[in-house]
Amino acid sequence: MSDCLEIPGVKHFYRGKVRDVYFFESGKVAMIATDRISAFDVILPRSIPYKGAVLNGIATHFLEASKHLVPNWYISSPLPFVSIGYAAEPIKIEMVVRGYLAGHAWRVYQAGSRELCGIKLPEGLKENDKLPEPIITPTTKEAVGVHDQDISAEEILKRNIVTEKEWDTLVDYSFKLFEHGSQLAANRGLILVDTKYEFGKDKEGNLVLIDEIHTPDSSRYFYRHEYNERQSKGLAQQQLSKEFVRQWLIENGFQGRPGDKIPVMTDEKVLEISERYMLLYEMITGKKFNRFAYPSQSEIVQKILSSL
The missing domain is CATH 3.30.470.20 (ATP-grasp fold, B domain)
Known part of the structure; x- marks a missing residue:
C-alpha cells in the first residue's frame, strides 16, 4: 500500500503524511488511506495494520452523513482503504x-x-x-x-x-x-x-x-x-483519539523536536495500536470492523479503475 501504483490516466500523484492521492485526467481522484502513522508532523517508522481502513471507514461514514449540510468531494469507496471523489484545489x-x-x-x-x-x-x-x-x-x-x-x-x-x-x-x-x-x-x-x-x-x-x-x-x-x-x-x-500514541511518544522522550529520537515500536506496540484503532472505529461509527486480506497492487488498480 505504500508504493506508488501504476494507474492509467493519472496526471498527478501526491503523497501526504498518511495518504496517497492520485489525480486523474477525468477530474476525479483516488485517495488511499495508507497504514502509515504520523505524530508531531513526523511519519513514524512502522505502519499500523488496518489503520488506513479504519480512517477511511470513519471518514466516509461522516462524509455521507454530512453531505446535506456541506458539499464534499466524496463519491464512493471501492476498497476499505480507498475513496474515489472529485478533485479540488x-x-x-x-x-x-x-x-x-x-x-x-x-x-x-x-x-x-x-x-x-x-x-x-x-x-x-x-x-x-x-x-x-x-x-x-x-x-x-x-x-x-x-x-x-x-x-x-x-x-x-x-x-x-x-x-x-x-x-x-x-x-x-x-x-x-x-x-x-x-x-x-x-x-x-x-x-x-x-x-x-x-x-x-x-x-x-x-x-x-x-x-x-x-x-x-x-x-x-x-x-x-x-x-x-x-x-x-x-x-x-x-x-x-490518536492522543494515546502521542502520549506514548512523549513518555519516551519524543515530541518532534530537533534532536528527539523516535522510540522503538515493538511488534507488541504495533499490534496494540492496531487494535485500538479498530476499537475506535466500532465505538465512533457503531459498526463492526471487518478484518480483511490485503489485495495485491494489481487488484487495487482494477478496483480503482472500475470505480472512476
Whole structure:
C-alpha cells in the first residue's frame, strides 16, 4: 500500500503524511488511506495494520452523513482503504474547531497565554474544561516534516489566503460540521472535543470539504458518561483519539523536536495500536470492523479503475 501504483490516466500523484492521492485526467481522484502513522508532523517508522481502513471507514461514514449540510468531494469507496471523489484545489489552512480546552490549546494556555489564533480565552480554566462556545483556531497547512503553525483570521485575510467572503463560508461550514459531528458523537455516548476540517475549491470555484472528517487522527473524543465526574475530581479524561500514541511518544522522550529520537515500536506496540484503532472505529461509527486480506497492487488498480 505504500508504493506508488501504476494507474492509467493519472496526471498527478501526491503523497501526504498518511495518504496517497492520485489525480486523474477525468477530474476525479483516488485517495488511499495508507497504514502509515504520523505524530508531531513526523511519519513514524512502522505502519499500523488496518489503520488506513479504519480512517477511511470513519471518514466516509461522516462524509455521507454530512453531505446535506456541506458539499464534499466524496463519491464512493471501492476498497476499505480507498475513496474515489472529485478533485479540488486545496486551501492552505486547516480549520481547527475546539469545544474544549484540550491538547495543543491546553498546552498554550498552561504556558500562560490567554490568546490562541487571535481568540481571547477566559481565565480560570482547567485542562479539558468546556469552552463557553466552540472556537476556530486555524493552522497553516505545511509540507511533510514541517510543523503546521497557528494563524489568526486577521493574518489569513492579510496574506490573501482566502477572501473575506470565502473565510465567512469556511467558518459557517466548520461550525455546521462540528455541531453535526457533536450530535452524532452524543448518540454514541461520546463528546467531540476538537477536530480539524480541510477545504478546497472545485472546478467551478465552489468551496467543498476535502480529506478526512471526524477520524481519530483528526479529532479528539471523550466518553460522555464519565466526563463530569472525572472533570470535577481533576482526573485525566479517557480519550478516543490518536492522543494515546502521542502520549506514548512523549513518555519516551519524543515530541518532534530537533534532536528527539523516535522510540522503538515493538511488534507488541504495533499490534496494540492496531487494535485500538479498530476499537475506535466500532465505538465512533457503531459498526463492526471487518478484518480483511490485503489485495495485491494489481487488484487495487482494477478496483480503482472500475470505480472512476
